[in-house]
Amino acid sequence: MMDSMPSPPSPSPLPHVLVVEDESRIAELIRMNLEAKEFRVSLAGDGRSALALQRESPPDLVVLDLMLPDMDGFEVLQTLRLRQESLPVLILTARTSDEDRLQGLTLGADDYLGKPFSILELIARIQAILRRSQPARELPGRILCSGPFRINLVQLTVHRGRVDLQLTLREFRILEALVAHPGRAHSRRELIQMAWNVDARPLPRTVNVHIGTLRRKLGDSEARPFIQTLEREGYRWLLPVRRSKY
CATH class of the missing domain: 1.10.10.10 (Winged helix-like DNA-binding domain superfamily/Winged helix DNA-binding domain)
Structure with missing residues (x-):
């Protein structure tokens, strides 16, 4: 009797990024480039939709614009933090004053990137944040x-x-x-x-x-x-x- 072949390991789920951006052109640009890098992407055009999507399918990372039609992005950030404290958030916005950056980072954002932006830099920052948010390898002295x-x-x-x-x-x-x-x-x-x-x-x-x-x-x-x-x-x-x- 022949031994059965071992089952191949199940593929790891694609990292899920929620993009909260009311400008559809920018949102689609981000989606297209992230999907090309094997990310799963959800889009939300306003704060309430973003919070609903986060509750239905918790993401691994959120890209958050601050200038949304229905809510201030900082309010969305605070709500996300209350629901999922360790959720990584990258703020992507045209609001680039020191005061806005300070407020965003103080409220718990992991990174802050101003518009206009390089899509390659955005992807690199997302990948870096996700690497840092993963548990450390189980090594002696952990x-x-x-x-x-x-x-x-x-x-x-x-x-x-x-x-x-x-x-x-x-x-x-x-x-x-x-x-x-x-x-x-x-x-x-x-x-x-x-x-x-x-x-x-x-x-x-x-x-x-x-x-x-x-x-x-x-x-x-x-x-x-x-x-x-x-x-x-x-x-x-x-x-x-x-x-x-x-």
Whole structure:
């Protein structure tokens, strides 16, 4: 009797990108180029449609215009964050002032690209964000233990004792950067590059806001500080760190 041939592995599902853009020409351009790179693409021309599509078929990433006919894009971003906190969002907009960029990144956007834009750059940024949002490979040292904290680099979780601290992805990436090199000063520019990979000039207030929120969630205090602010240098992690497989 002949052995049966093993079944071929099932193909991985195509990454799903939701494009929220009211200009149909731009939306179709993005769709055509992403599908050529083997992405599955959904289009929404306004905020309410985008939120409905996100609920029906959660995407792996959202490309979000801010100037929508029915809702402000920042409102859409906030709602997406409430529903799916770790959902990567790339803002693609003609609103390119420092104030708009600051607000978008502070609300949790992973990247911010101004119009007019290069479609090749947009695709490269989408691919980079998706790579960063995937769990880290299971390698020795995938758990960082520091004081009362256990930082899981695979599951992207942080526990203080038995309490899950519920960090956002941006907060996690900042904490990971600090804890991976305890005692070393990290500039705001460096933290922006590691947490957002934004290629523009750094927005120090964005990092300050996230550090403040991170300190609150960690229980950082003057009596027992975990993150130290260094004037003109940035921030550093104060506790010793060890790596563990489990």
